[in-house]
Every structure is written in structure tokens, then in C-alpha cells.
Amino acid sequence: MQKRLTAFVTKAINRLQDSRKMRAALVLCAGAAALCGAVYLYFHDPYSHPIPCTFYLLTGLYCPGCGAGRACYSILHLRFADAFCYNPLMTILLPLIGLYIAVRAADWVITGGNHIDRKISAKALLWLLVLILIYGILRNIPVFPFTLLAPGGLAQMF
Numbered sequence: 001m002q003k004r005l006t007a008f009v010t011k012a013i014n015r016l017q018d019s020r021k022m023r024a025a026l027v028l029c030a031g032a033a034a035l036c037g038a039v040y041l042y043f044h045d046p047y048s049h050p051i052p053c054t055f056y057l058l059t060g061l062y063c064p065g066c067g068a069g070r071a072c073y074s075i076l077h078l079r080f081a082d083a084f085c086y087n088p089l090m091t092i093l094l095p096l097i098g099l100y101i102a103v104r105a106a107d108w109v110i111t112g113g114n115h116i117d118r119k120i121s122a123k124a125l126l127w128l129l130v131l132i133l134i135y136g137i138l139r140n141i142p143v144f145p146f147t148l149l150a151p152g153g154l155a156q157m158f
Contacts, residue, residue: 034151067151085154
């Protein structure tokens with residue numbers, strides 16, 4: 001049974017690598033799923049039904065992603081200042097992440113390979129990880145100006 005499954009998976013992977021149409025269809029399906037998620041978030045008010053953060057529920061501390069659901073909701077409603085108030089780092093990084101996903105998907109559809117990741121410096125990714133960790137620590141310090149980094153903290157300034 002396991003040999004059959006392995007053969008099936010290997011055959012499916014080979015078909016994906018050989019067929020540009022199959023790769024394009026898969027990317028379009030993933031894009032449609034992302035669009036469905038965006039439409040759901042557009043109509044799902046995170047203020048009345050918040051998306052719970054497991055890290056916050058367990059520790060009482062904000063993770064680097066806390067406020068991201070409200071920020072994405074605000075971005076979808078074109079309220080960029082509100083989005084920045086809920087999670088400034090995510091609001092800044094979101095366009096870069098979107099660009100990476102789009103370019104990476106286009107590269108995979110066209111070539112069937114991965115030529116983008118080799119061009120990204122490991123040092124840059126390490127610095128990004130360090131930045132996210134420092135941001136997660138700073139937003140939990142209960143002293144001004146660090147309280148501004150908590151979800152909704154920057155709203156005090158506006």
C-alpha cells in the first residue's frame with residue numbers, strides 16, 4: 001500500500017514539474033483560496049469576533065503577530081493608519097511578503113523551479129528574524145513609548 005502511495009505522489013510531482021498548465025492551475029487555485037480568505041475577512045468584523053492569539057491566551061504577552069487580523073481587516077477597508085496602529089511591523093512587511101509570493105509563484109509557473117530563494121541573502125533573513133523577535137519583546141514592555149507598539153497603542157497618538 002505504501003509503495004502505491006509513494007508511486008502516486010511521485011507521479012503527481014513529476015506531472016507538476018513537467019506541465020506549466022498544471023502549475024498555473026495550482027497557483028490560480030491558491031490565489032482563489034487567498035481571495036476567499038480576504039473576502040471572508042472583509043465581512044468578518046474582528047472587533048466583534050476577534051481572532052484569538054494562542055500565545056496571548058497562554059502567556060498574557062503580545063506576540064509579533066498580535067493585531068494582524070485587525071490590521072488586515074483595516075487594510076481591506078483601506079484604513080491604512082488604523083492598520084499601522086494595530087501592527088506596524090506587519091503593515092510594513094505585508095507588501096514585501098505579497099511581492100515575494102507573487103514573484104515566487106510566477107517563477108515556479110514559468111520555470112518549474114526555484115530561482116528566487118537563491119537570490120535572497122541568508123543574512124537578510126536572519127536580520128528580519130531578529131527584527132521580528134526584538135519587535136515582539138519591545139511591544140510587551142509596559143513603559144511609554146513601547147506601549148505604542150501594543151495592538152492599538154499608536155491610536156493614542158492620533
